[in-house]
Amino acid sequence: MQFADTKWKIIHASRKVFAEKGFHNAKMEDIADEAGVGKGTIYDYFSSKKELFETMIKEMAMGFRKLIQENISEDMDFDEKLKALARVKFEIIKNHKDIENLVFKNFSNFDESLMGWLEKIRNEMLEYFEGVMQEGIDSGRIKDINPKYATLMYIGGLHFLSHYICHMEDADYEKEKESALDTFLSIMFKGLEKKCL
Amino acid sequence: MQFADTKWKIIHASRKVFAEKGFHNAKMEDIADEAGVGKGTIYDYFSSKKELFETMIKEMAMGFRKLIQENISEDMDFDEKLKALARVKFEIIKNHKDIENLVFKNFSNFDESLMGWLEKIRNEMLEYFEGVMQEGIDSGRIKDINPKYATLMYIGGLHFLSHYICHMEDADYEKEKESALDTFLSIMFKGLEKKCL
Amino acid sequence: MQFADTKWKIIHASRKVFAEKGFHNAKMEDIADEAGVGKGTIYDYFSSKKELFETMIKEMAMGFRKLIQENISEDMDFDEKLKALARVKFEIIKNHKDIENLVFKNFSNFDESLMGWLEKIRNEMLEYFEGVMQEGIDSGRIKDINPKYATLMYIGGLHFLSHYICHMEDADYEKEKESALDTFLSIMFKGLEKKCL
Amino acid sequence: MQFADTKWKIIHASRKVFAEKGFHNAKMEDIADEAGVGKGTIYDYFSSKKELFETMIKEMAMGFRKLIQENISEDMDFDEKLKALARVKFEIIKNHKDIENLVFKNFSNFDESLMGWLEKIRNEMLEYFEGVMQEGIDSGRIKDINPKYATLMYIGGLHFLSHYICHMEDADYEKEKESALDTFLSIMFKGLEKKCL
DNA sequence: AATGAATGAGTCTTCATTCAT
DNA sequence: TATGAATGAAGACTCATTCAT
The missing domain is CATH 1.10.10.60 (Homeodomain-like)
Structure with missing residues (x-):
């Protein structure tokens, strides 16, 4: 430890x-x-309230990144990676909704250096999945779109959806989560794929 | 006035x-x-700082709602409505990025009554576009998915994308905006459509 | 004001x-x-406790300097100037014993810039009276000693004496003050004078 | 020990x-x-910070007193005693300038009992040298002045002078010390003596 | 209606002191 | 005997709010 x-x-x-x-x-x-x-x-x-806050936020952010890394292995196919991301994202939101908000969003009125650090982490993640998207394009399975835009769409859609689902009672959650993931993935992958068939 | x-x-x-x-x-x-x-x-x-804040936030939220309403007429087709939403969303983010954050997000640590009010506004919007999505399903042009989930995805993707684009310099903005909208709409509508063809 | x-x-x-x-x-x-x-x-x-303290100290120090300046005119003879200083010193100590301590002494563990400022004021005063002493030497009435050392002696003796006298009850004060001044001046001027006779 | x-x-x-x-x-x-x-x-x-401080201060004060006592023997003449005091004072200031300030001055905002103790020590010293001064008067070599006032003058002059000299670099110190002592003693003893001649 | 000097409740932060080991 | 992690009382400072003008 x-x-x-x-x-x-x-x-x-x-x-x-x-x-x-x-x-x-x-x-x-x-x-x-x-x-x-x-x-x-x-x-x-x-040394101060701010330092405590920053330490905590960084711990959480690194924890989220680690969780994502642990659930995605390099021998996965691009679509498996994206699907794994979707599941992990639901997991994170489920367990740490409030903090995830702090970490993920621009709470731009705060300390510059922390904001910069978070931005860097977010950009690393974004670029990683941009690369994954590019793999899909290169493999001919995803149509020729801007991979950064597609990635932002993917993560944004996931974000809003998971937040909505995670408001639910535990009883409904599991069922709804699977249903929402199905809907999300069916729309995204259909929308991304090069040809129909 | x-x-x-x-x-x-x-x-x-x-x-x-x-x-x-x-x-x-x-x-x-x-x-x-x-x-x-x-x-x-x-x-x-x-009467207080809080009341001023709430008044301002409500003004903004109502302004955003009004802007959306003004850009969507009931004689539009479902897809035209969704496309109009996408354009308005970019517009709003471009002009009021910071406030939109305050209005749109869960800044859940704040006054309960304001949060409730905002939630209500957001849900009204969500339900309106859920209805639009349902129109599409009923018309047979959108596949049979949960319209709430599809709407959340739509708005979430839009949200992240527009925030990213709106960071850009003014020179790049217009071009990138069109490009991002194209990408977004092509993926979403392809993903949503009932059949490939 | x-x-x-x-x-x-x-x-x-x-x-x-x-x-x-x-x-x-x-x-x-x-x-x-x-x-x-x-x-x-x-x-x-x-802006802070320290700033208040410094402002107050500087006010006092400038007040003391002003009081000394007002009681010494340039058409006085060197010995009249020194005698006037002695009287003013007793006056200051009588009225502002505690603060005078703060102003006059090295309370060296405090803010550097305030200490520097006070040092400057003290040195200005010291140099002024060094000049007065030199007048006496040049006029042939004071023997040829280091005027800075003589001035320090003069002020130091005055300082200790006035502090002692100012502890006294008001009833005794006036009488003792005159007596102490007599003693002090008789010793100092006798000690300083060039010849006996 | x-x-x-x-x-x-x-x-x-x-x-x-x-x-x-x-x-x-x-x-x-x-x-x-x-x-x-x-x-x-x-x-x-x-038992506390204050007790430590008081113990330390008392140790120092007693050390200074001891140093003075060791340098003054009862078979000395009154003027030898005063001259020895002058030398010891320079010694003490040279080696313990900061602490000597704490011990000698009225830092009147402190613990009453410590202040009382220090006052007592100072008064003992003062009275001792008042006695020495009286010896000089009784012997007819010092003029008939108030011995307490003369003693205060003596110590005060010494105090300011030694502080000034002790600011100097070590190279200058020894030379200046002798020069300052000469000046001081020549003025004081001349000022004190009964007749000129 | 408009002002801004004055207020004091509220909070971060420090550091002498304690005590379990 | 020696330690240093833990404590909490105390105090500087901020800023939303008031009110006399």
Whole structure:
């Protein structure tokens, strides 16, 4: 484990509190209480509220990236990769809806350096899947479109869909998820494919 | 005009300042300065910072809705309606990227009642286009998929794509916008259509 | 008057509180209470506790310098100037003992720039009286000693003596002051004079 | 040795840190680091920061007193005693300028009991040298002045002069010290003496 | 109606001190 | 005896809001 126990406790607590209340409405005392430590203890591990927030966000972002990487192997075909992405995306949203919002979106009024870091991560991901899309084009199975635009569409559609589905009660979720994924994939792959037949 | 002059000046100023700095980093004084009025004057028109923010957000949301309504007439075909939505969406993002973010996204850590109001507006829009999608299905031109899911995909793809394009310099923008719209529409409509042919 | 009323009220209050409690033990709230204003009001006039302290100290230091300048005119003889300095010094210590300590001494653990500023003021004064001493030497009435050393002696002796006398009850003060001044001047001038006779 | 080794280490470290940073800016951790012990260890020897500070100050003050006592023997003549004081004073200032400031000055915003203790020490010294001055008067070699005032003058002049000289580079110091002492003593003794001749 | 000087509740942050090991 | 991780009281500072003019 990369961080000491107490540091992890604080990061986890901060994730919960920041997700619930947002950066400005989260009080250091809330986070300390949630972590079961004293207020001052946070400052033994993080120099400021902002540093704690940034550390937490970066941890989450790297966790999401890792999850995606673990679910996609290079011997997969391009369509398998895209389908795996779709499943992982649903997974992430299901488990970390609030934080994923913080990580994925432009909350552009925040610290420049964090925004830059997140942008970089997002662009890396985008470029990776752009490459996957290009594989499809090169293989002749995807029609000749701008792979960046197609990738943005793919991820954007996925994003909105998964958010909608993840609002549902747990009972409905699994069924609806499969149904939504089917719909999504059938439309996307049909739309992308070079010829009909 | 619905509001007095001074009230409008304040709403417009607040839009600019909130968009630039976000709710918590925007100071009432900044807004007063931007509006060219005294700090106290804002309180003659709005009871609090929150009320000002909510008024401004609601104004914007209603403006966006109006813009969409104005660009879609009921005698259009379902596909024309969807294409018109795509163009309007690009327009809105181009002109009000930051605010659109505030309006469209779940900034769920905020006032419940505003969130509820926005949700309602979004759902109305969603349901309207779900109906448009259903028209397409009923007409036999769109395959038999869940129209809500298809609509979410449509809007989500559009959202991500338009945000990406709107980062560009003005010189590139028009060309890229058309190119991106072409790509988007060609994929979506191909993906949605009932048969290949 | 150089500053607005409220600003002056705060400066005067801060003088009292800083003198009583020292920089670190003085609370902004104490100063606000003493000035009869709210805590936040101080920050409308001074950006920080340190800035308030520095402003106050500089005001005092310039006040002391002004008082000395007003009591010494250039048509005085060198010995009259030195005698006038002695009287003014007693006056200052009597009225502003605590602050004079802050201004005159090296409270070297403080902000570099303030220390530098004070050093400059002190050196200007020192050099002025060094010049006065030199006048005495040039006129043949003071023996040929290093005028800087003689000046330091003069001021140092005065400093300790006046502090001691100013501890006294008001009843004793006037009498003792005259007696101490007599003693001081008789020793200093006798010690400085070129010849006996 | 009066204190255990560790206790001494801590006292010496605190002297250095307090002198450099002042009471309020010195952190217990700084002192612990300087002493090469853990933060908690300080509390095995001193009940609080204040107690440590007071112990250190008292040690220093007693050291200065001891140094003075060692350099002045009762078989010296009154003028030899005063001259010895002058030399010791330069010595002390040279080696412990910062601390001497803390010990000698009225840092009146501090703990009453420490201030009282220091006052007592200073008064003892003052009274001792007042006695020396009185010896001079009784012997007919010093004119009939208030011996307390003369003593205060003597020490005050010495104080300012030695501080000034001790700012100098080591190369200049020895030469200037002798020159300053000469000036000082020639003025003081000439000023004090009963008759000229 | 418009203002902006004044306010003080609210929060981050520091650091002397404690105590389990 | 020695430690340093943990604590929380205390205080500087911010800014939405008020109100006398």
